[in-house]
Amino acid sequence: MPIAKMPRYKEFHHLIRDRLPEEKVSHCIFVAEYAASLSDAAGVDHDDAVTAGMLHDLCRTVPGDDLLKQARHYGLNPSEAALEAPLLLHGPVAAEECRRDLDINSTSVYEAIYWHTTGRPDLDRLGQLLFLADFSEPTRRFPEAAQARALVRNKGFDAALLFVAEKKLVFQKSKAVLDPNLQAFLWWLQKS
Numbered sequence: 001m002p003i004a005k006m007p008r009y010k011e012f013h014h015l016i017r018d019r020l021p022e023e024k025v026s027h028c029i030f031v032a033e034y035a036a037s038l039s040d041a042a043g044v045d046h047d048d049a050v051t052a053g054m055l056h057d058l059c060r061t062v063p064g065d066d067l068l069k070q071a072r073h074y075g076l077n078p079s080e081a082a083l084e085a086p087l088l089l090h091g092p093v094a095a096e097e098c099r100r101d102l103d104i105n106s107t108s109v110y111e112a113i114y115w116h117t118t119g120r121p122d123l124d125r126l127g128q129l130l131f132l133a134d135f136s137e138p139t140r141r142f143p144e145a146a147q148a149r150a151l152v153r154n155k156g157f158d159a160a161l162l163f164v165a166e167k168k169l170v171f172q173k174s175k176a177v178l179d180p181n182l183q184a185f186l187w188w189l190q191k192s
């Protein structure tokens with residue numbers, strides 16, 4: 001089903017166009033498209049996949065200090081990693097905003113947006129789908145994105161998800177701050 005048929009598509013599209021630069025709007029739409037195309041295979045609701053994809057980076061351009069302030073205002077307890085790298089909070093703050101201001105009441109959508117950067121053990125199928133689609137939507141230029149899409153086609157969703165978590169951990173290890181949730185998510189996927 002085309003993602004524009006999702007009942008709140010126009011509203012969310014206006015919102016992200018107001019808040020994000022063009023290339024990030026495009027990324028969000030491609031994440032929504034790619035996640036929607038895999039929603040049946042992942043066993044998740046199509047409209048939830050579109051919603052999570054469109055809104056996951058709603059706070060991606062909010063400066064780190066403001067993210068920290070917002071997170072505290074919402075009663076979130078920033079982790080040590082987030083205190084060092086507040087941009088890690090763009091998912092949690094967006095999840096809160098979706099619930100409080102946009103009246104999105106699905107816990108699954110909340111969790112998917114909250115954890116889209118790192119994942120976490122026990123993350124549900126929608127969260128797993130968003131994590132995968134964010135990394136590997138078709139306009140991502142790094143070669144691992146194309147490899148992940150090929151894995152989805154040839155070996156299925158779970159094999160591709162494991163690959164994405166492994167590659168994200170490699171990417172994150174090259175950065176100054178490593179969020180322990182990503183390592184925990186990968187171990188959990190390897191065990192399940």
Ligand SMILES: [Fe+2]
Binds near residue numbers: 056057091116117
């Ligand atoms: Fe993000």
Ligand SMILES: [Fe+2]
Binds near residue numbers: 027031056057134
């Ligand atoms: Fe993203």
